[in-house]
Amino acid sequence: MSRPSNPTAVFKAILRLVLATGEQGAALLYTFKWLLICILIGLLVGSASAFFLVSLDWVTNYREENTWIIALLPLGGLVIGLLYHYYGGRSVKGNNLLLEEIHTPRERIPFRMAPLVLFGTLVTHLFGGSAGREGTAVQMGGTIADQFTKVFRLRPRDRKLLITAGISAGFASLFGTPLAGAIFGLEVFVVGRIRYESLLPSFLAAVIADYTCHHLWGVSHTVYAIPFVPELSVTGFVSALLAGVVFGLAGMVFSKATLLWGNIFQRYISYAPLRPVVGGVVLAGVVFAIGTTKYVGLGVPTILAAFSDPLPVYDSVVKILFTSFTLGAGFKGGEVTPLFFTGATLGNALSQAVPLPMALLAGMGFVAVFAGATNTPLTCTIMAIELFGAESSVYMALACVTAYIFSGHSGIYGSQVIGSPKHIFFGRDKGQRLSSLPASRPKKPTR
Numbered sequence: 439m440s441r442p443s444n445p446t447a448v449f450k451a452i453l454r455l456v457l458a459t460g461e462q463g464a465a466l467l468y469t470f471k472w473l474l475i476c477i478l479i480g481l482l483v484g485s486a487s488a489f490f491l492v493s494l495d496w497v498t499n500y501r502e503e504n505t506w507i508i509a510l511l512p513l514g515g516l517v518i519g520l521l522y523h524y525y526g527g528r529s530v531k532g533n534n535l536l537l538e539e540i541h542t543p544r545e546r547i548p549f550r551m552a553p554l555v556l557f558g559t560l561v562t563h564l565f566g567g568s569a570g571r572e573g574t575a576v577q578m579g580g581t582i583a584d585q586f587t588k589v590f591r592l593r594p595r596d597r598k599l600l601i602t603a604g605i606s607a608g609f610a611s612l613f614g615t616p617l618a619g620a621i622f623g624l625e626v627f628v629v630g631r632i633r634y635e636s637l638l639p640s641f642l643a644a645v646i647a648d649y650t651c652h653h654l655w656g657v658s659h660t661v662y663a664i665p666f667v668p669e670l671s672v673t674g675f676v677s678a679l680l681a682g683v684v685f686g687l688a689g690m691v692f693s694k695a696t697l698l699w700g701n702i703f704q705r706y707i708s709y710a711p712l713r714p715v716v717g718g719v720v721l722a723g724v725v726f727a728i729g730t731t732k733y734v735g736l737g738v739p740t741i742l743a744a745f746s747d748p749l750p751v752y753d754s755v756v757k758i759l760f761t762s763f764t765l766g767a768g769f770k771g772g773e774v775t776p777l778f779f780t781g782a783t784l785g786n787a788l789s790q791a792v793p794l795p796m797a798l799l800a801g802m803g804f805v806a807v808f809a810g811a812t813n814t815p816l817t818c819t820i821m822a823i824e825l826f827g828a829e830s831s832v833y834m835a836l837a838c839v840t841a842y843i844f845s846g847h848s849g850i851y852g853s854q855v856i857g858s859p860k861h862i863f864f865g866r867d868k869g870q871r872l873s874s875l876p877a878s879r880p881k882k883p884t885r
Contacts, residue, residue: 472639475586475600479607480646483579487611487647488655490556490578494571497564498735505731508566511722515565515714518558519768523710529554532770533573534873536580536605537853540598540627546588547601552581558770565718566725566734568760569771572612576772579608579647602627603639607647614652614659618821620644625814626851629872630858632816660738662745662804664797667829677792678802678833681785682840685803688784689810690845692758692777697852699766710768717767721760733760737779744782744800751790753783773850774808781807798833801826806837810845813854847875 501507522530529535529551539547559574583604587597602623610619623640624633651657668674703713725734732740733756743749761776785803789796801822809818815838822834843860852873 469638472599472603472642475590476603476607476639476642476646478586479579479583479600479603479643481650482582483575483604483607483643484611484647484650485655486552486556486578486582487575487608488651488657490559490571490574491612491651491657493556493560494563494736497560501564501566501735502731505566507564508722508725508731508734511565511567512715512718513565514561514567515718515767515769516711518561518770519711519714521554521558522768522770525550526554531853533576533851534853536577536601537627537851537855539584540601541853541855543594543597547581547584549581549585552578555770559772562764562769562771563735566731567718567721567769567771568734568737568757568764568776569769569773570736570761570775570777571772572609572774573772574770575608575612576605577608579604579606579611583607583643599636599639602633602636603643606640607643610644611647611651613821614648615821615824616641616644616648618817618824619648621820622814622817625817626812626854628855628857629813629847629849630856630860660742662742662801662825664745664795664801664826664830666795667798667833668795670832673793674833675836677794678836679840681788681792681794681799681802682806682837683844684788685781685784685806685837686810686841686844688754688758688780688803689777689807689812689841690848692762692773692780692807692811693845693848693850695758695762696765696773696850699763701766703767714768717763717769721764721767724760733757736775738775741775741779741782741804744786745797748790748796749783749786751787754780754787757783773811777808777811778804781805794833798830801830802833802837805834806841809838810841811850813842813845813849813851815839815842847872 527548529548531538532555535547555574555577559569559571562569580601583600584597587600592600606620606623609622610616613619620641624636627633652659703717707713707716725731737757740753757776757779761773765771765773781803782800784807785799785801786796789799792799805818805822809815818838819831819835823831847856847860849872852871854872856870
C-alpha cells in the first residue's frame with residue numbers, strides 16, 4: 439500500500455500546474471487568495487458594524503427619551519479625552535492614520551483603535567454630541583483588517599490592499615451601499631486618482647460585509663425615496679450645476695469649520711482631555727437654550743423630513759456649527775451623516791429658488807456635499823444610485839462632480855494626497871497632502 443502524498447508537495451504541484459496555465463492561472467490564485475481573506479474581513483467587519491448600528495440606535499433612543507442626560511456631556515467628554523490622551527497613542531489620528539499607513543506604511547494599526555472609537559462614538563451620541571458614524575465604521579474596518587497582516591504574513595504591497603478592503607467593508611456595511619463602499623476605499627486615499635490594484639479586494643470585502651450586516655444579522659438601513667424625477671432639460675441641467683456649486687461650497691465650509699475649531703481648542707487649551715469638557719459645557723448649554731435636540735446626534739429624522747417637508751433655511755448652517763464644534767473639541771464619531779444632514783436640508787432650502795423638485799434637490803445635496811467634503815465624487819454618485827435609484831443618476835452625477843470641483847483643494851481628511859489637481863487654473867503639486875496646503879495647515883498643539 440503506497441504512502442499518502444505529502445500535503446506540501448501536493449500544494450506545490452498544484453501551484454506549478456496553475457502557474458503553467460499563464461495569466462489566467464495567476465488570476466485564479468489571486469482571486470482565491472483574496473476571496474478567503476475577504477470572507478474573514480467581511481464577516482468580522484460586517485458583524486462589528488451590526489453591533490455598532492444596534493448600539494447607536496439604543497443610545498440615540500435613550501437620549502431622546504431622557505434629554506436630561508445631555509447635561510452630562512462634559513463628563514462624557516472628559517472620559518473620552520482621558521482615554522485617548524493616555525491610551526490612544528496613534529489612534530487619536532482617526533481616519534487620517536489609515537490614510538497615512540497607505541501612503542507611508544510604518545507599523546500595524548493598533549487594535550485598540552477599534553474599541554476606543556466605538557466607545558467614544560457611543561458616548562458622544564449618548565450625551566448629545568453632534569457627530570456621525572462613518573468614521574467609526576471605517577476605523578473599525580481598517581483596524582480589524584490590518585490585524586491579518588501578521589496572521590497571513592502579508593507583504594507591504596498586500597497590506598495596502600488589506601487596509602483598503604477593511605475600509606470598504608466598514609463603509610459598505612454601515613450604509614448598506616456595497617458598490618459605493620467599494621469605490622470609497624479606492625477613491626478616498628488620493629484626490630483625483632483611483633487605486634485599481636485594490637479593485638477585487640475592495641469589492642469582495644464590501645459585498646460580504648454588507649451581506650453580513652444586513653442579511654445575517656438582520657440590521658436594516660434607512661430608506662430614502664425621491665417620488666418624482668423630471669426629464670433632463672436645459673433648465674434642469676443648469677439648475678443641477680448651480681446647485682452643485684452651492685453644495686461644493688458647503689462641503690468646503692464644513693471642512694474648514696472643523697479644522698478651525700480644532701485649531702482654536704488646541705491653541706487655547708493645552709491639556710487635551712479638557713477640550714471636550716469645555717466643548718461639552720458649551721454644547722449642552724446651547725442645546726438647553728434653544729430647547730431642541732434637532733441638531734445633535736445623527737439627525738436622521740430631519741434628513742428624512744428634508745425629502746418631503748419645507749424646513750427652516752438655516753438648518754444646514756446650524757448643523758455645520760454643531761458638528762464642526764463637536765469634532766473640533768475632540769468628541770468622536772464621523773462627519774458623513776452630518777454632511778448628509780447639511781446637504782439634504784440645504785437642498786430643501788434651495789427648492790424655494792431652484793426649479794427642481796424638493797426631494798430631488800434634497801437627494802442631490804445629500805450626496806454632493808459629501809462629495810465636496812471628502813473629494814469622492816464617484817463614490818457619491820454610485821451611492822445616490824444605490825439609495826435613490828437610477829432615475830436620478832444624471833442629476834446626482836452633475837451635482838457631485840460640480841461640488842467636487844468647487845470645494846477646492848480642501849477636505850475633512852487632511853492626509854489625502856493630491857494625485858491630480860482638480861483643475862488646471864488653480865492646480866496643486868502632485869503628492870501634497872491636503873493638511874500641508876497653506877490654506878489648511880493646522881497649527882501645532884501647545885503642550
